[in-house]
Amino acid sequence: MQLSNNIHTLEIDSVELSFNDLEVLSGVYLKIVTGEITGLLGLNGCGKTCLMRILFDDLKAKNRCIMLDSVWQKRLSHKQVLYLPQHSSMPKGVSVKRVFKDFNVDFSGFCESFPESSHLKDANIGDLSGGEQRIVEIYVILKAKSKFVMLDEPFSQIMPIHIEIIKALIIEAKSSKGILVSDHTFRNIIDISDSLYVMANRTVYLTKSNEDLVRYGYLLPHHTL
Amino acid sequence: MFKKVSLAFRVFRCYLLIVSVILTAIFVFVIYRNIEIDWVLQTSIIWRTLIFAPVLYWFNLAKKSEFVYYRNLGLSKLGLIIYIFIFDILLTIAILNISYAII
Numbered sequence: 671m672q673l674s675n676n677i678h679t680l681e682i683d684s685v686e687l688s689f690n691d692l693e694v695l696s697g698v699y700l701k702i703v704t705g706e707i708t709g710l711l712g713l714n715g716c717g718k719t720c721l722m723r724i725l726f727d728d729l730k731a732k733n734r735c736i737m738l739d740s741v742w743q744k745r746l747s748h749k750q751v752l753y754l755p756q757h758s759s760m761p762k763g764v765s766v767k768r769v770f771k772d773f774n775v776d777f778s779g780f781c782e783s784f785p786e787s788s789h790l791k792d793a794n795i796g797d798l799s800g801g802e803q804r805i806v807e808i809y810v811i812l813k814a815k816s817k818f819v820m821l822d823e824p825f826s827q828i829m830p831i832h833i834e835i836i837k838a839l840i841i842e843a844k845s846s847k848g849i850l851v852s853d854h855t856f857r858n859i860i861d862i863s864d865s866l867y868v869m870a871n872r873t874v875y876l877t878k879s880n881e882d883l884v885r886y887g888y889l890l891p892h893h894t895l
Numbered sequence: 896m897f898k899k900v901s902l903a904f905r906v907f908r909c910y911l912l913i914v915s916v917i918l919t920a921i922f923v924f925v926i927y928r929n930i931e932i933d934w935v936l937q938t939s940i941i942w943r944t945l946i947f948a949p950v951l952y953w954f955n956l957a958k959k960s961e962f963v964y965y966r967n968l969g970l971s972k973l974g975l976i977i978y979i980f981i982f983d984i985l986l987t988i989a990i991l992n993i994s995y996a997i998i
Binding site for chain 2: 715726728747748749750753755757759760761764772773811814
């Protein structure tokens, strides 16, 4: 793997988030490094998406400290971090061609990865199936220029063959980016992650072994990994 | 810069189209009836830019997941509000001139 000249580190620390009296996140710390894939697992409603949205400045936290290369940041720009949300964010009225142009990504590369989708170039996003929308969005987010990428449930709505292609694309993208990825298909996340965090008890734990996932209540003991 | 302007225009094109039609009708009526144009113009700009544009922006985009798409392309919420103010004022001036031309 050939990493680009600079290695960048993105850290988020002391995250406090609550909705009315419900405390969602408390004292959260997470680190993402270029050249690595960081996996994030956790139960439904434990705050994975909230944490990504806080990093993207799409959700206001009571407290949070973001540092890029150890320098405090008020917020991150699109050149620093891109975010793939859980549900499609692409406007329905624009064409696939336009989406690739917006993100300055070459469509021919997409055709090589997903040859059966090469006819989609002139179609509108609204005319694509949920899975097709997902692969277009994942591809442009992964290929667009940025230091970090956050992927929230990238494998949802995707057929098994495409999941393998997307995993390969994520691994390829880490040569130039730091990637934070969260999904409930935990085996896929474990496969591709260089470091794995699990969210529990309103905070984040760095896991050292698969047993940690059981200890923090994400998996049952009989789950085989 | 040009890319951001064209993106912002894409976000608000429906709003701008509707406003164009309404404003043209109002200005043609006002000019035709010799009503004090300055008063109508000022009221129109003030009300729309200060109230309608941000409210419409809020309902149109801020609550939608679509906003993430534009954020990924570098448009901020504040940037979008500034762009719609500028679009609105330019549009009003253009429509006023067109209305005079029509009459």
